[in-house]
Amino acid sequence: MNRDAVTCGGCVVSLAxxxxxxxxxxxxxxxxxxxGGGFENEGMDxxxxxxxxxxxxxxxxxxxVLVYTLLVRLLGGPGDASDRHG
Structure with a gap:
């Protein structure tokens, strides 16, 4: 999955x-x-x-967006440990 697509997905989920x-x-x-839904505005706060x-x-x-980030990490999205070369 492309990192830009994941970032865009996170933004869309956050906006929603x-x-x-x-x-x-x-x-x-x-x-x-x-x-103001009370009787004659009684209890309006x-x-x-x-x-x-x-x-x-x-x-x-x-x-x-936190749940989305956790799902991306668990499902092996961009930036997981297998992608890093060091």
């Missing part, structure tokens, strides 16, 4: 995770209640945008 994680977070019942959204976004970007 960074987009998907906040969408999944926004679709949860708990988040909808905090963002916009603090979740500061306290929960950044970690969700970062985890969505980082976790998929």
């Amino acid at each position: 995770g960074a987009v998907a994680a906040p969408l999944v977070w926004l679709s949860s019942d708990r988040t909808r209640i905090h963002l 916009l603090g979740v945008l500061v306290t929960e959204l950044p970690p969700v976004f970062l985890a969505g970007a980082a976790l998929p």
